[in-house]
Amino acid sequence: MTCLLIIAASLNTLFLFTHTKLYHLFLQPEPVASPHARFVSAPTNPPALASRLRTYAWGLFLTFWRFILGITPSSSPPGSSTYGGTRVQELEVWTPSEGEVMLFCVYSPVHAVLWMLWNAGNWIMMAAVMVGVSFQVRIVIPFFLSLPDHILVHPPIFLGTCLNDDL
Numbered sequence: 001m002t003c004l005l006i007i008a009a010s011l012n013t014l015f016l017f018t019h020t021k022l023y024h025l026f027l028q029p030e031p032v033a034s035p036h037a038r039f040v041s042a043p044t045n046p047p048a049l050a051s052r053l054r055t056y057a058w059g060l061f062l063t064f065w066r067f068i069l070g071i072t073p074s075s076s077p078p079g080s081s082t083y084g085g086t087r088v089q090e091l092e093v094w095t096p097s098e099g100e101v102m103l104f105c106v107y108s109p110v111h112a113v114l115w116m117l118w119n120a121g122n123w124i125m126m127a128a129v130m131v132g133v134s135f136q137v138r139i140v141i142p143f144f145l146s147l148p149d150h151i152l153v154h155p156p157i158f159l160g161t162c163l164n165d166d167l
Contacts, residue, residue: 006112013109016100025089036092094144105138 024043025032031039066072111130118126 002112002116005107005115006109009107009109009112012100012103012107016096016104017094019094019096019100020092021095023091023093025091028089032089032091034091037089039087040090042086042088096145101141105134105141108133108137110137 024040025037026042031037110133114126114130114133
């Protein structure tokens with residue numbers, strides 16, 4: 001049973017810390033101050049299957065004749081895609097669900113380790129320490145949720161709640 005609880009707590013922690021959402025900042029031409037932002041090709045609808053097959057067949061035909069004739073292909077500029085398009089900034093933001101956060105606060109891997117270190121004879125002290133750990137985790141998580149990446153995505157919300165000096 002203990003191994004099952006440790007596995008469940010570890011899987012929840014893995015899902016919690018890897019749950020991200022991608023935002024495409026179309027109206028932001030300057031680079032944003034975030035280590036999680038990068039320039040990518042603008043997401044577009046891919047062409048129809050018939051068009052993709054024609055393009056692929058034409059590329060194979062050209063590659064075949066270039067090989068036969070000994071012609072080296074011209075290199076395309078780095079970062080260009082097959083379908084072209086403009087480049088926009090993509091921002092990856094941590095967005096955990098409320099259920100994952102609550103389960104992490106109630107029973108995290110720290111709780112599992114505490115459960116293994118103490119025996120059932122100390123259940124009063126163990127309950128008090130686990131409630132204290134849950135309280136600390138619940139206090140710390142909102143600070144991580146209000147990191148600057150969220151300010152870049154939703155500026156009107158955070159400008160009303162944060163001091164301008166902190167931005």
